[in-house]
Amino acid sequence: xxxxxxxxxxxGMRRRKKRSLAWWLLQxxxxxxxxxxxxxxxxxLYWMAMSALKNPWQVYAIPPIWFxxxxxWSNYWEAWHVDNYNLYALNTVLRYAIPVTIxxxxxxxxxxxxxxxxxxxxxxxxxxxxxxTMMIPWQVTMVPVFIxxxxxxxxxxxxxxxxxxxxxxxxxxxxxxxxxxTIPTELSDAARxxxxxxxxxxxxxxxxxxxxxxxxVALFAFMGAWxxxxxxxxxxxxxxxxxLTMGLARLSASLNQVGVKDLAYPYLMAVSTIVTLPTVxxxxxxxxxxxxxxxxxxxxx
Amino acid sequence: xxxxxxxxxxxxxxxxxxxxxxLLFISPWLIGFLAWIVYPLLxxxxxxxxxxxxxxxxVFIGLDNYIDLFTRDPHFRVVIPNTFxxxxxxxxxxxxxxxxxxxxxNTHIHGRPVFRAIFFFPAxxxxxxxxxxxxxxxxPQFGAFNAVLRxxxxxxxxxxxxxxLAKPTLIAIGMWGSGxxxxxxxxxxxxxxxxxxxxxxxxxxxxxxxxxxxTIPFCSPVILFTLVTGFIYGFQDFTLPWLLTGGGPNEATExxxxxxxxxxxxxxxxxxxxxxxxxxFVIIVVFTFILFRSSSRxxxxxxxxx
Numbered sequence: 392x393x394x395x396x397x398x399x400x401x402x403g404m405r406r407r408k409k410r411s412l413a414w415w416l417l418q419x420x421x422x423x424x425x426x427x428x429x430x431x432x433x434x435x436l437y438w439m440a441m442s443a444l445k446n447p448w449q450v451y452a453i454p455p456i457w458f459x460x461x462x463x464w465s466n467y468w469e470a471w472h473v474d475n476y477n478l479y480a481l482n483t484v485l486r487y488a489i490p491v492t493i494x495x496x497x498x499x500x501x502x503x504x505x506x507x508x509x510x511x512x513x514x515x516x517x518x519x520x521x522x523x524t525m526m527i528p529w530q531v532t533m534v535p536v537f538i539x540x541x542x543x544x545x546x547x548x549x550x551x552x553x554x555x556x557x558x559x560x561x562x563x564x565x566x567x568x569x570x571x572x573t574i575p576t577e578l579s580d581a582a583r584x585x586x587x588x589x590x591x592x593x594x595x596x597x598x599x600x601x602x603x604x605x606x607x608v609a610l611f612a613f614m615g616a617w618x619x620x621x622x623x624x625x626x627x628x629x630x631x632x633x634x635l636t637m638g639l640a641r642l643s644a645s646l647n648q649v650g651v652k653d654l655a656y657p658y659l660m661a662v663s664t665i666v667t668l669p670t671v672x673x674x675x676x677x678x679x680x681x682x683x684x685x686x687x688x689x690x691x692x
Numbered sequence: 693x694x695x696x697x698x699x700x701x702x703x704x705x706x707x708x709x710x711x712x713x714x715l716l717f718i719s720p721w722l723i724g725f726l727a728w729i730v731y732p733l734l735x736x737x738x739x740x741x742x743x744x745x746x747x748x749x750x751v752f753i754g755l756d757n758y759i760d761l762f763t764r765d766p767h768f769r770v771v772i773p774n775t776f777x778x779x780x781x782x783x784x785x786x787x788x789x790x791x792x793x794x795x796x797x798n799t800h801i802h803g804r805p806v807f808r809a810i811f812f813f814p815a816x817x818x819x820x821x822x823x824x825x826x827x828x829x830x831x832p833q834f835g836a837f838n839a840v841l842r843x844x845x846x847x848x849x850x851x852x853x854x855x856x857l858a859k860p861t862l863i864a865i866g867m868w869g870s871g872x873x874x875x876x877x878x879x880x881x882x883x884x885x886x887x888x889x890x891x892x893x894x895x896x897x898x899x900x901x902x903x904x905x906x907t908i909p910f911c912s913p914v915i916l917f918t919l920v921t922g923f924i925y926g927f928q929d930f931t932l933p934w935l936l937t938g939g940g941p942n943e944a945t946e947x948x949x950x951x952x953x954x955x956x957x958x959x960x961x962x963x964x965x966x967x968x969x970x971x972x973f974v975i976i977v978v979f980t981f982i983l984f985r986s987s988s989r990x991x992x993x994x995x996x997x998x
Contacts, residue, residue, distance in 0.1 A: 424797065429810045432868065436817065438836055439825045454843035455836045498720040505717025511710040512703060521721060523730055527929050528976055530952050532732035532737060534962050539727075542747070558724025589713050611719040618818035619930045625957060636820040640935055643824055656828055663821045669817050677808065683818075685872055686879035 436667070443467065443661035447653030463657065470658035471665065478631065479638040486549045487623075487634060494557035495612035496605055499644040502559040503567035504593050508579055518568075525561045537625065551626045552619070556612065565607055566684070568602035571597065609685035610677055614670060635666050719852070741965035752961065757967035765949060767943065768968075769878045774859070775948040779926035782863040787918050791871040794877035795907070808878065815871030822937035826865055855944035858937055862945060866931065874916045881907065909992040915992050920983055922977055948972055 398410040439689035442450070471477070506518050509550045540551040574597060598605070627633060633641070639662055646655040674681060703711065715722070738759055742750035748928070750804040761768045793811050797804055801930045814822070829835050830851040851861045884907060891949040908915075933939065937952075939946035956965035 421799065421801065424799065425807055428793070428796075429807060432810050432814060434830055435868070436813065437826050438742070438829060439821075442828065451834050453839050495864075499957050502721040503719050505714050509710060509714045511714030511719060512707055513711070515713055517722075519719065525977065526924060526980060527729065527733070528924070528969065528972050530928065530949065531736055531973050532729060533733035533736075533969065534734035534956055534966050536728055537956075538735070538746070538962075539732075545728070548777070555724065555728055556719065558723040558728070560724075561721075565722060568710070569726065589717070614816065620818075620820050620935070621953075634775040636818060639820050639824060643827070656834075659824055663824045667821050668694075670818065671813075674813075674816050676808075676871065680806075681812075682808075682875055682879070685875045 393527075396451070401518065417565040430486060439660050440664050443470075443657055443664050445657045447465070447657075449657055450653065454586065463671070466654065466657045466661045467665065469654070470661040472643060473658060474634075474638055475630070476635065476638055476662065476665075479633045479635045482549075482632060483617060483634040483636075486617075486632075488613050490549070490580060491556040492555045492609050492612040494553065495560075495563065496609050498557050498600075499563040499608055500598060503564045503571055505566045506564060507571040508574075508576075508593070508597060509589060521561050521564060525565075533625075539566070546626055547628045547632065550625075552616075552622045563611070567601070567604055567608060570601045574600055579607040603680065603683070606677070606680050610673065610680055614673065617670065618682055639663060639666055718826070736969060737968040740961050740970050742963045744962040745960045745962075746962060753963070754894075757964045760964070761967060762970065767946065770943050771946050771948055771951045774944065774946055775927065777859055778862065778945075778947055779923055782866050783919060783922040785863060786866050786870040786888055786923055787873060787915065789867040790873035790918070791877050791911070791915065793874045794871075796901070797874075797878055798881040800967045808875070810876055812871035814869045819931040820935060822865065822869065823932055827936055830861065853938055853941055855942045858941060858944045862933060862936065865936075873922070876914060876918065877911065879909050884910045912987075912991040916983070916987050921978055923979055923983070927976055927979075928974060949957075988990055 413486055429504055441456075441458060444464065445456065445466075446461075446463050449459045492516045504516060504519070536551075537546075540546055543550075545551050545554075578596060579592050582596055587595070619634070619635065620640065623634045623637050627637065629635045630641075639659075642662055646659065699877055716872055739750060743756075759970050773853070795799035797808055797811070801807070817825075832848055832850050832853055841848050851997060852858050888906045888910070889902055893907050895906065910922055912983060928949050929947060930953065932977070933947055934950055935947050937945040938949050948968070952965050952968045955961045955968065
């Protein structure tokens, strides 16, 4: 990082001597472009948060109102109670996201360990099979898997969404394996000579070293469950088991039945904002983890 | 072959022990692989030759589902070009957007982390919310876009309600949410060795030359990776079109995944849905193969010698 910075500083010094009008124009153009692009990326979400605060007469105003005065803060409270969103939020977190996160971290860590830290005959063949499964579209297995869960009597429960998370998945195994491979084998060998079993080595030595990678797995698993719509759409029928995403889709489908018709859109945007908020907070607190995780999934194995 | 297999099975005691330990560690994946991939693959292949509504047992009908799809089904004839349009145009455009954004961020700018966060932001918003927000923004009567147009006394644009515009609109929303690939590209761009640029500059290359002859070749493996995964996921895209347009207007956005879902869980045609899934599988495998084959000369691997 410091090398890069000094190289950049050096380049800057060299440039400073001959800064021409063209250079300044280029800089101005670059920042203008960045600002215009930033605006177009952020405006839709700004519009969501602002629309959530509008009074009925502000919704249809032309030209559109960019900042509603006075903001109608009560939209949030009212919208949240149009439907049983407290229950949906609890379902999403306690029945779905947290169990999936735990299962995903545990199973993927163990499997990735087996694929990278132990040398055994046939390992690399099985791993390439594991990688190949990433190409299979979920639709191919969707019908039989649904039938399996139906026969088990698991439809209309969270089991079909949660249980598979405890059996690892190729993408995450691949990512974690990349991390595990960076740790020198001598570390494990030394522990083996001391008579430590493989599980002890993993639990005591390796896993503590890859905590940031496990955080990436946990983050992606949690976000995946929080954002998931199709899984619950297939498996959950009873409204008392709905997730937030399903509740949001339900609100959108029944917009005209919402008590105060003129507030339908502010309500929809208010719930949307609340559903987005945790992902935004997670992102800001764990930005590094996110960025590193994505950068790592793209590296060649 | 048999001799080879036997030789491979003749393991020393230590090898056998390590094999058992290894298998024990990967057993969660192995069980999941058998239960949720191997068996379903075979079962879905079998179902694709049957008529099956989940209530009565499956009835074997041979190739009828496949023949039906390609000769009689009036929807499938629309779904295929829809999907190819959406994926064939949308994926390269999203990848290009992500790459250009990353290139822009990789220049010497102040506040790079802020801009990176802003460009990445739409990618973490739940697809359900994205659908709600854009449905509202693009609403022909009171959406913000058309309200602005109307305030300027221009004609309003039926973004999602006209069959001609619905697909381009969905593609544009996809480009807006291409932050994941952008982060990936940015990480790659920061690894381009500076010597390469310096050498090119010495040879008299200008910025555009350097971009074309240094940056792009160096990043080509990651571009290929992003394109391939983009195509694979694009073919399976469901939530956004399902909630935003529901396949409409007039089936203009009835994409493969939507149509398959409809057949399986709305019409309970499990056999036909399985046949569709296998056709999709073949399409994806062929697509991936062609992409890798045709790109082998275009993609540059820095460590090809290893």
